[in-house]
């Protein structure tokens with residue numbers, strides 16, 4: 397299920413809001429473009445006068461003065477055009493900085509479940525390729541388009557003021573322009589939005605290939621993966637081809653529409669001159685105007701095309717949901733009703749019609765250590781994801797006290813519960829940034845060093861060349877696997893949730909890891925509610941209670957000893973594991 401696209405009202409609302417927030421810069425840019433265009437219109441008038449003066453046999457000084465004036469106009473025009481574009485670029489950049497920050501903030505607020513459903517590639521292409529596309533639109537297309545529209549409008553007015561009769565020659569282009577626009581733009585809109593979606597597909601596919609490279613290699617899926625990449629690429633190229641085909645009709649027709657009026661004006665001009673209705677200078681001026689119109693008209697259509705691309709990109713960027721579509725956070729009264737974890741009749745399916753949890757009821761008092769065991773595919777990890785608020789139940793509720801986890805804003809969720817898996821990602825960033833992830837707040841160095849100390853990574857950190865500011869991760873200072881685990885634990889220390897869900901991370905508890913890590917983990921667990929998803933049964937012995945999950949249901953619940961004595965599924969699992 398891909399992320400939604402913004403609709404017309406959302407795009408308009410964004411444009412209005414952005415326009416209002418930057419009213420002064422926007423007005424200044426518009427004024428500069430208007431002024432540039434008006435100055436640009438003086439040139440042809442001067443040349444027209446020059447032609448008239450020469451044909452009337454005027455003095456040399458007058459010709460010199462007109463030529464000098466023409467030069468001065470050119471210089472002023474160039475200076476104004478530069479100022480207008482510079483202001484437009486500054487304006488565009490500040491708008492874009494906001495768009496970038498906004499889309500990244502929204503993406504980070506999305507729950508993992510939504511991101512996984514949509515595919516990370518979709519989100520990635522929206523926050524990179526689409527933002528870049530919009531960047532080009534705002535920085536280049538919007539100002540150029542504005543300049544082109546103003547130039548066309550004012551040039552037409554100037555032509556009409558100079559000679560309405562000659563200006564009529566422009567009309568020959570109108571039917572052609574209307575027809576080709578009505579043919580091209582609706583087709584281009586669909587082609588372009590499909591093309592952007594297909595390119596996002598390419599990005600997703602390549603991203604997944606790179607991420608899963610080892611799996612692909614070990615399962616000898618290289619050929620199949622290559623074929624899949626070829627297929628998505630082919631689809632994107634096909635869209636690109638369709639778009640080019642549309643352009644190959646559109647652009648030559650436009651060219652024709654620009655030249656036809658010049659021919660028409662020359663014809664009308666020659667005829668009017670002979671009839672004594674128009675001076676030679678007037679004909680020159682209007683032809684020059686018509687000729688100068690072809691450039692802004694060409695720009696207008698080229699940039700309209702670019703604006704369409706930008707619009708499609710904007711609908712994708714604004715489509716990244718502000719609040720997760722699957723939940724409605726409302727920041728309930730903080731921690732009013734305690735930290736007891738309560739699951740009531742929780743049902744969940746990854747795909748419609750294929751329920752994997754069939755009504756889970758569970759109550760875990762604050763501070764208890766519960767281990768969930770069960771056969772592979774029973775739904776243990778899924779329960780963990782629901783408790784951590786990563787996924788949302790189809791029905792029923794997961795709550796701390798009487799506050800549902802999905803009703804809490806994401807930042808608040810992290811203070812309640814953290815899911816710790818074996819995937820310990822180290823970001824290519826400073827050690828400080830790697831640790832500061834849990835909350836968007838400034839941590840004091842002492843707090844960060846304390847957290848490192850708690851998990852036993854203080855010595856490693858002390859040996860770093862730039863301390864907390866050392867860039868670690870891929871391309872930076874290397875991080876041994878054990879330290880990566882410790883950093884993940886240090887993040888949890890900083891997030892300080894009252895409940896921890898350990899999925900696979902429990903292999904740490906199984907005694908595989910170094911004593912130091914084990915010690916770090918037990919310091920971390922002390923005083924918190926712990927839900928450990930055990931893939932091996934060792935862990936269960938030290939738990940307060942054990943829940944046995946089978947086929948998406950809790951089939952047994954109780955202390956290790958009691959369950960062994962009851963001689964049910966747990967006892968059977970135990971016998972299978974230890975042969976007792």
Ligand SMILES: Nc1ncnc2c1ncn2[C@@H]1O[C@H](COP(=O)(O)OP(=O)(O)OP(=O)(O)O)[C@@H](O)[C@H]1O
Pocket residue numbers: 746747752770771772773774775776777778779931
């Ligand atoms: N992302 C997913 N999309 C679709 N189905 C999924 C997804 N993740 C898990 N499932 C299915 O949901 C069911 C429960 O899976 P879950 O991972 O919760 O089981 P588990 O008890 O943790 O198993 P294991 O011990 O093998 O990790 C399985 O049938 C699994 O195939």
